[in-house]
Amino acid sequence: MENLSRKPDLAYLAELSQSQRAIPAGAALLPESTPLIVRVERGIAMRYTLLEDGRRQVEALVYPGDLCGLTSVLYGPGASYYEALTPMMLSSFDPADLHQPLPDGPDRTTTLVWLMTRELTRLSGWLASVGQRNANEGIAWFVMHAWERAEAVGLIEKDSAPFPFAQQVVADSLGLSLVHTNKTIRRLRDQGLFRIAGGRVRISSLPALRRAAAL
Amino acid sequence: MENLSRKPDLAYLAELSQSQRAIPAGAALLPESTPLIVRVERGIAMRYTLLEDGRRQVEALVYPGDLCGLTSVLYGPGASYYEALTPMMLSSFDPADLHQPLPDGPDRTTTLVWLMTRELTRLSGWLASVGQRNANEGIAWFVMHAWERAEAVGLIEKDSAPFPFAQQVVADSLGLSLVHTNKTIRRLRDQGLFRIAGGRVRISSLPALRRAAAL
DNA sequence: CGAATGTTTGATAGCACTCAAGAAGAGTGG
DNA sequence: CCACTCTTCTTGAGTGCTATCAAACATTCG
Numbered sequence: 320m321e322n323l324s325r326k327p328d329l330a331y332l333a334e335l336s337q338s339q340r341a342i343p344a345g346a347a348l349l350p351e352s353t354p355l356i357v358r359v360e361r362g363i364a365m366r367y368t369l370l371e372d373g374r375r376q377v378e379a380l381v382y383p384g385d386l387c388g389l390t391s392v393l394y395g396p397g398a399s400y401y402e403a404l405t406p407m408m409l410s411s412f413d414p415a416d417l418h419q420p421l422p423d424g425p426d427r428t429t430t431l432v433w434l435m436t437r438e439l440t441r442l443s444g445w446l447a448s449v450g451q452r453n454a455n456e457g458i459a460w461f462v463m464h465a466w467e468r469a470e471a472v473g474l475i476e477k478d479s480a481p482f483p484f485a486q487q488v489v490a491d492s493l494g495l496s497l498v499h500t501n502k503t504i505r506r507l508r509d510q511g512l513f514r515i516a517g518g519r520v521r522i523s524s525l526p527a528l529r530r531a532a533a534l
Numbered sequence: 535m536e537n538l539s540r541k542p543d544l545a546y547l548a549e550l551s552q553s554q555r556a557i558p559a560g561a562a563l564l565p566e567s568t569p570l571i572v573r574v575e576r577g578i579a580m581r582y583t584l585l586e587d588g589r590r591q592v593e594a595l596v597y598p599g600d601l602c603g604l605t606s607v608l609y610g611p612g613a614s615y616y617e618a619l620t621p622m623m624l625s626s627f628d629p630a631d632l633h634q635p636l637p638d639g640p641d642r643t644t645t646l647v648w649l650m651t652r653e654l655t656r657l658s659g660w661l662a663s664v665g666q667r668n669a670n671e672g673i674a675w676f677v678m679h680a681w682e683r684a685e686a687v688g689l690i691e692k693d694s695a696p697f698p699f700a701q702q703v704v705a706d707s708l709g710l711s712l713v714h715t716n717k718t719i720r721r722l723r724d725q726g727l728f729r730i731a732g733g734r735v736r737i738s739s740l741p742a743l744r745r746a747a748a749l
Numbered sequence: 750c751g752a753a754t755g756t757t758t759g760a761t762a763g764c765a766c767t768c769a770a771g772a773a774g775a776g777t778g779g
Numbered sequence: 780c781c782a783c784t785c786t787t788c789t790t791g792a793g794t795g796c797t798a799t800c801a802a803a804c805a806t807t808c809g
Binding site: 668669710711713714717718 | 796797798799800
């Protein structure tokens with residue numbers, strides 16, 4: 320664990336890449352049983368957990384560069400699931416390959432620790448949104464989050480970001496009902512905060528959105 | 535990263551222990567600025583985040599054996615705060631000492647990765663509770679969680695577990711108002727699910743509690 | 750025994766949920 | 780290119796869970 324204040328270089332992962340595969344929207348990123356770690360090359364997905372009775376809580380958006388499957392490999396399966404929201408391109412790794420240090424540069428474990436820390440921080444912010452924000456603030460936050468995630472990986476084009484999230488996904492992300500989510504989105508849209516169409520979102524003013532999200 | 539399906543041995547941390555200190559209930563576990571990692575030896579605390587406007591979201595209960603400060607050391611401060619809920623005894627470590635592998639046994643980084651994975655899993659379950667459970671289920675879940683955490687570190691005594699959580703803490707854990715939390719606790723108590731008194735909780739039937747928590 | 754903190758209760762308002770059903774897109778096959 | 784189907788989005792009505800306000804009561808602690 321060297322200095323981790325800066326984002327470590329993830330390029331070395333390319334050397335490990337074992338196989339690339341494409342999956343369609345709606346498919347699961349990880350097979351049910353096989354321990355596997357994949358990196359997202361293209362496309363957007365979500366991670367979610369299920370309650371016994373079927374209620375679904377979305378807990379993370381997955382963008383290119385993200386690693387999936389760490390928790391199930393390290394801690395056993397059954398915790399959370401991944402579903403592609405767009406067609407995706409994935410690189411698969413053998414978990415066994417991930418714990419060999421590299422001769423130069425940060426070792427792989429260090430990188431993994433950094434990634435997990437970032438994931439913990441994100442999850443922490445997500446929890447605060449679900450627990451403390453009302454529907455207006457929550458949805459403003461969700462849109463802003465999606466925007467910033469897209470921006471970080473260069474997916475902003477012509478003033479708009481990808482937004483492949485059905486309203487049911489947004490609802491399950493924030494713990495709201497579908498109907499209330501719909502009405503709230505419409506209200507914020509009529510208010511001019513953002514506009515969703517064709518799987519993309521266009522925002523008028525990031526500061527205004529941050530304000531609406533109580534951030 | 536060897537086989538992490540089993541809990542790694544944390545005993546080696548004892549060798550690192552740099553200083554022990556006691557803090558009173560209500561105190562912060564970590565100093566504002568100094569990067570520091572502490573392990574809880576005795577006592578119970580909470581971890582929480584704050585929204586800009588002061589709303590508080592509790593995101594974890596901290597029991598003996600837990601490590602605090604990893605995220606701030608690795609990712610920068612400001613994310614979450616710790617507050618002691620009982621008098622506590624802490625061991626402090628120099629973060630720099632934590633990245634030296636041990637000659638035998640699992641290296642420290644491996645252990646940290648395992649701990650972080652467990653924390654991610656817990657946070658994921660916490661999020662599902664806040665997002666998907668109603669007040670009844672949420673509070674039943676909270677009590678059950680506190681019970682299981684206490685049980686895991688041998689804090690159950692005479693059929694009761696420590697419960698140093700003010701109702702405001704429970705409310706901020708679940709994203710409920712204080713008043714509604716109070717009325718819900720009373721309802722569940724009158725229903726015979728559990729009984730809180732003197733900083734401890736006594737439950738009548740764990741299965742019944744699990745059922746009430748929709749788990 | 751005050752002062753501070755935490756718990757309890759009642760009344761009222763409102764945000765969010767449920768139910769129900771229609772409109773709009775997206776994908777499929779004839 | 781047009782039916783057909785499925786998913787997603789939208790809207791209205793009615794209910795209820797949860798928040799807010801206000802105040803009394805209990806506990807802890809110095």
